[in-house]
Amino acid sequence: MDNEWLARWRQGRIGFHRSEVHPALVRHWPSLGVKAGTKVLVPLCGKSLDMRWLARHDHPVLGIELAGEAIEQFLAEGVGEVSRYHHDSFAVSRQGNVELWQGDFFHFHIEAAAEIGAFYDRAALIALPEATRQRYAFHLAQLIPPGAGGLLITLRRAPGDDAGPPYGVEAAEVRELFEPNFALSHLEDGAPEPGSGFRESVWALTRRGPKV
Numbered sequence: 001m002d003n004e005w006l007a008r009w010r011q012g013r014i015g016f017h018r019s020e021v022h023p024a025l026v027r028h029w030p031s032l033g034v035k036a037g038t039k040v041l042v043p044l045c046g047k048s049l050d051m052r053w054l055a056r057h058d059h060p061v062l063g064i065e066l067a068g069e070a071i072e073q074f075l076a077e078g079v080g081e082v083s084r085y086h087h088d089s090f091a092v093s094r095q096g097n098v099e100l101w102q103g104d105f106f107h108f109h110i111e112a113a114a115e116i117g118a119f120y121d122r123a124a125l126i127a128l129p130e131a132t133r134q135r136y137a138f139h140l141a142q143l144i145p146p147g148a149g150g151l152l153i154t155l156r157r158a159p160g161d162d163a164g165p166p167y168g169v170e171a172a173e174v175r176e177l178f179e180p181n182f183a184l185s186h187l188e189d190g191a192p193e194p195g196s197g198f199r200e201s202v203w204a205l206t207r208r209g210p211k212v
């Protein structure tokens, strides 16, 4: 699976990347009440422009991405000096208020996440096969402090369509995955996307305490 993502980036097969900020982020982030200055974790971040939107709205961003290509493209398309360092197995690049950790999300641990106070998942959970999604939800819960919130944007496919990525994740699975550690609020379901028929669902999550 990992190599498949690296191949996608190498070959430019990145249909998931949006050339504009996701409208659901703009619409719903303010309602989460995340204080300015709070650092936002963006797992499986790609080169999402949503990170720039968060940074412009006074949130330091910590993105985690497997593909070096994605990170280099993000930095090349941005403005400002880039500083680089290593932390454990991660190569970290910082540009302005955005730091990008290149490596496997599942190797990113709580010591490195000390300042994180919110998260943003668009197309991260749904990038993972069913067997890995449980691990993702648990790992995310370990990184997010009690009381902290986040926005989750998932996707539904036609009934019986098990193909992916992106994988379809129904509301019942979202609840099953996250309810043990988060309070959930379903914010909206998008209209079917032209062509694919995929429908996005937007959720607000708040981490329950105590830490897992």
Ligand SMILES: C[S@@+](CC[C@H](N)C(=O)[O-])C[C@H]1O[C@@H](n2cnc3c(N)ncnc32)[C@H](O)[C@@H]1O
Pocket (backbone or CB within 6 Å): 002, 005, 006, 016, 017, 018, 043, 044, 045, 046, 047, 048, 064, 065, 066, 067, 070, 103, 104, 105, 106, 122, 123, 124, 127
């Ligand atoms: C569907 S894309 C979504 C990217 C981004 N969130 C967006 O909205 O454009 C999933 C991304 O996760 C990355 N990825 C997959 N598995 C990963 C892992 N275990 N750790 C870090 N990144 C991973 C892939 O390289 C890919 O860029």
